[in-house]
Amino acid sequence: MASDLALARAVPAARRAGIRADVAEVEQAARTLDAPAARLLARAGERLLRLDEVEALFDSGTLVVDACRYAVRRAGTVVPLARRPVLFALARALGEAWPADAPRNALIARAFRIRMADDTHRARLRVEIGRLRKALEPLAGIDATPGGFALQPRQRCGVAVLAQPVEDRHACVLALLADGQPWSTSALALAMGASQRTVQRALESLAAAGKARAFGSGRARRWVTPPVPGFATTLLLPVPIADD
Template identity: 65%
Template sequence: MDSLITAAARALAAGDPLGALKRVALRDDAPALALRGIAMAQLGDFVRAKALLRNAARAFGPKEAVARARCIVAEAEIALASRDLGWPAKTLDAARATLEAHGDLVNAAHARYLELRRFLLVGRLDETERTLAALAPMPLPPALRAVHELVVAGVALRRIQTKTARAALERATFAARHAGIPALTAEVESASRVMSTPAARLIVRGEERLVLLEEVEALLATDALVVDACRYVVRDAGTVVSLATRPVLFTLARALAEAWPHDVPRDTLVARAFRLKLADESHRARLRVEVGRLRSEIQALASVNATPRGFALEPSGAREVVVLARPVEEKHAAVLAFLSDGESWTSSALALALGASQRTVQRSLDSLAEAGKVQSYGRGRALRWMTPPVPGFATTLLLPAPLPGD
């Protein structure tokens, strides 16, 4: 490897893409193409970066398997940064196996962490935890140790384990500063700010306030009866009843919890649960059926009692009834929550992350675009959607798949 290639590689490792381009911008040999591709990726031109890396992979000879594998890993990193979650995972696995077989353990570990970060984005927390348990970050360079701790923190935040998350973020901050890469330091700082931004709204006895994730964790450890409108469950400290597939029942449970300790008129429950302005006797009969189903589902936690004008919730052992809701609620809140990370997403990537059909996601994007809340650029397969981050809200932390009927 000549001196210019070595100098460009060192510049890229230090997070200096312009310095790297000064050395290899006019060269078209395979190593230079690869370094130019990585530099363009660091500058945010993902389309040009992807093309350069593919050209580099083709330019490397059949005996240069390690170099081609590194190009594949770099392309996978670009796919992750550009939220192309449909990028073939098997290709990355094959590249990682090649790197491990040839002793390039650092780049092989980098490929593994790319896979883990993709798992986080699509909500595969169990697989992420199993893989993390088998990894030892200490032999890795500081940059990869920071990435390891970011993944640990990401899992802990989604599990609502704030002490674990805070400790991981502190380790990530130390490793990122030691690595001396400004972009990595900025990413760690952005992740750390999640701990001090509201993750949910707490509604108690008709009053509401924003709460941090640490407060959510503390709430879930108390004996309060929590109607969780972030995950669509009714829970106390020992029992969790999921109503994620029963949207009418969850709507009734939330309405009763918001009014507790008072009752809710029948017509109000009909309007909220069935989305009707006027209620007749058939709707009230249907309401009685749905309330009976709700009683059966949450009987271990609370009872639903009839009153002269409606129904009231009575917790079995809890001293308080609270509702935990998203910081911002609207019809397409789940789509907006993922777009609020400031990255550009394809509709197919959003569908993968949300566990919804691409057609459903596209309808949501079209509605949001008409309202001026998102914007698109590109055409065809290159069409992407984005929105500026919602300031002051950690909107994705408590998001599951959309509630059926949303």
């Protein structure tokens, strides 16, 4: 990785300069880059990945359901789902179940956050699966099975789910804020299918933890994720570079 090469040159340079602040900063950057950047989830269990291991996963041709950037990707093709949290929840559940199918009731509970499903929820699930099937068309199909639905990659490749090293219980709100755009409480509630009061409580909890901040007041109040001091490993995760 380019970051590894840069740090390999920076460490001796900082030590030769004899400036303690520079040495401490470079060493802190090295520790940050060496820390776990993501978790790989699979039916057999999970394990933490370093940045170089994440890069190798992206280069492997595996279909990755990326819960760090809320997208589904393979090679240079990326389907962003940060603004479609229900679809991403379904994609993640299907990815975690692969190569088996995910039961309908489990998908409903995961995407709609309810325990007891009825015919209206099953109908809504069919609609959302149809939307996800259309979104993922370049990368994968979704087959109906007697028990639920199964993810079928277009290419003969494996499926991996990549998650944050530690996940927040307000992950759905963070998924929407992750696109970097300012959101109003009402817009977040509409996108999530939740009440504004529920979203407001989540935002207040995230703000208290330093994971979200607001600017403006009244109807003009908007929420964003705050800039992170130092290196944020999730921001360093490799992404394809678009051709001009």
